[in-house]
Amino acid sequence: MEKTRKSNKRLQTAKELSRVVADYYKECGAAKADGRPVGWMPPMNGAIEIFYAMDLQPVFPENWSPVCAAFGLTPDNFDVSEGMGYSRDLCGYLRNIIGYVNGPINDPSFPLGSLPAPDIILSPGGGCIPVMKIFHALERRFPEAKVLTSDLPQVAVEDIQEHHIKYAVEQINRLVAFLTEVTGRKLDMNRLSEVVQLSDRACALWDEIMTYRRFIPAPFSAAEMGIMFVMVTRQGTRIAVDFLEKVLAEIKERAANGIGVIENEKIRLFWDNIPLWYNMGVFNYFEKMDGVVVAETYSAAWSLRLDTSNPIRALALKSLMSYPLVSCVSIKKRREMVLKACRDYHIDGVVLHRNKSCVPITLGQMNIKKELEETLGIPSVIIDADHMDDRNFSTAQFQTRIDAFMETLHAKKQSLAMKIP
Numbered sequence: 001m002e003k004t005r006k007s008n009k010r011l012q013t014a015k016e017l018s019r020v021v022a023d024y025y026k027e028c029g030a031a032k033a034d035g036r037p038v039g040w041m042p043p044m045n046g047a048i049e050i051f052y053a054m055d056l057q058p059v060f061p062e063n064w065s066p067v068c069a070a071f072g073l074t075p076d077n078f079d080v081s082e083g084m085g086y087s088r089d090l091c092g093y094l095r096n097i098i099g100y101v102n103g104p105i106n107d108p109s110f111p112l113g114s115l116p117a118p119d120i121i122l123s124p125g126g127g128c129i130p131v132m133k134i135f136h137a138l139e140r141r142f143p144e145a146k147v148l149t150s151d152l153p154q155v156a157v158e159d160i161q162e163h164h165i166k167y168a169v170e171q172i173n174r175l176v177a178f179l180t181e182v183t184g185r186k187l188d189m190n191r192l193s194e195v196v197q198l199s200d201r202a203c204a205l206w207d208e209i210m211t212y213r214r215f216i217p218a219p220f221s222a223a224e225m226g227i228m229f230v231m232v233t234r235q236g237t238r239i240a241v242d243f244l245e246k247v248l249a250e251i252k253e254r255a256a257n258g259i260g261v262i263e264n265e266k267i268r269l270f271w272d273n274i275p276l277w278y279n280m281g282v283f284n285y286f287e288k289m290d291g292v293v294v295a296e297t298y299s300a301a302w303s304l305r306l307d308t309s310n311p312i313r314a315l316a317l318k319s320l321m322s323y324p325l326v327s328c329v330s331i332k333k334r335r336e337m338v339l340k341a342c343r344d345y346h347i348d349g350v351v352l353h354r355n356k357s358c359v360p361i362t363l364g365q366m367n368i369k370k371e372l373e374e375t376l377g378i379p380s381v382i383i384d385a386d387h388m389d390d391r392n393f394s395t396a397q398f399q400t401r402i403d404a405f406m407e408t409l410h411a412k413k414q415s416l417a418m419k420i421p
């Protein structure tokens with residue numbers, strides 16, 4: 001078993017993230033004492049803005065799993081869920097959260113104060129099968145919680161039609177009616193409008209931050225991707241906007257002064273699939289061979305804008321798009337997105353993380369590999385790992401493959417340079 005390894009961060013603002021994370025979980029813990037109902041829900045949809053606008057506390061069990069991984073607590077949670085009969089082949093998020101809610105959830109010494117039990121559960125009727133099953137298990141674990149099973153059409157991003165949006169609008173209205181009924185709180189449309197404007201501002205900032213990664217040298221790498229925490233948990237709040245504005249200011253300054261992640265950036269890499277949350281330090285491994293991971297699949301989930309003139313419709317569209325942009329996108333679209341990112345970010349090589357416990361995001365990688373080589377002449381390497389379970393990751397195997405891959409990329413760059421008159 002590999003030891004948890006933290007990444008080496010260069011951004012001052014990314015170093016501040018631990019305070020932002022701690023504040024959020026403190027707020028979750030305090031919600032019950034303050035009389036604010038707590039709702040557990042999947043991330044990347046429009047429910048978060050509705051919750052903040054109604055002064056309810058959103059909690060994201062999937063997002064809690066990377067936090068457990070960062071603290072090295074997943075092995076104990078896996079022991080609990082595997083003891084209950086859940087197979088090691090299932091999604092690591094599922095095994096971790098089921099182990100956690102049936103294990104240490106009430107342990108007062110658990111980092112960040114643990115999670116408050118849900119008063120409300122938003123159970124998705126779409127997305128990948130594991131994410132639906134996580135919420136079915138939560139419904140059984142917390143029978144006193146009020147449950148709304150949402151029903152969004154599962155449609156590829158490029159195929160979204162007006163009738164899909166209309167249906168999603170009905171679902172957002174259904175969510176508001178449900179929350180009003182179970183909490184007695186009314187949705188103030190002016191407040192929702194403010195929240196959606198903040199959410200849109202966060203998306204705009206996110207896109208602008210990502211754009212600066214096109215600079216050579218790149219001002220920050222995938223090792224800093226924890227900044228996405230605010231996009232998952234704080235969208236629609238001033239906290240997210242203030243934090244991202246600070247990140248942007250720092251990145252702009254680094255870019256303006258030509259300050260890169262490393263002094264001598266020679267190889268620019270794209271990472272496909274979810275990071276290894278228990279070992280974000282793998283992103284720093286490339287640096288000893290003058291390589292920087294400058295773009296990745298996961299950051300696409302918030303690369304969208306919200307129509308602030310029509311908040312309910314904007315949240316409906318966000319709900320249809322955000323999760324599919326990463327997890328349920330068609331292979332054709334995923335291929336297009338990876339190829340576009342490789343062009344935009346001047347990528348020399350692609351690392352395809354073949355993720356043992358996430359089939360939806362791993363599907364189509366051989367197709368992408370072929371297309372990258374045939375269309376763009378970009379070499380790629382497959383590494384076998386798992387976004388949550390370090391038993392499915394071998395540091396030695398990873399380093400051997402990456403060392404050989406980086407040598408190939410350097411050799412290719414050298415031979416190209418020699419051909420240039």
Ligand code: SF4
Nearest residue numbers: 091128130131327358
């Ligand atoms: S998309 Fe992958 S990582 Fe996310 S819940 Fe589904 S199987 Fe797990």
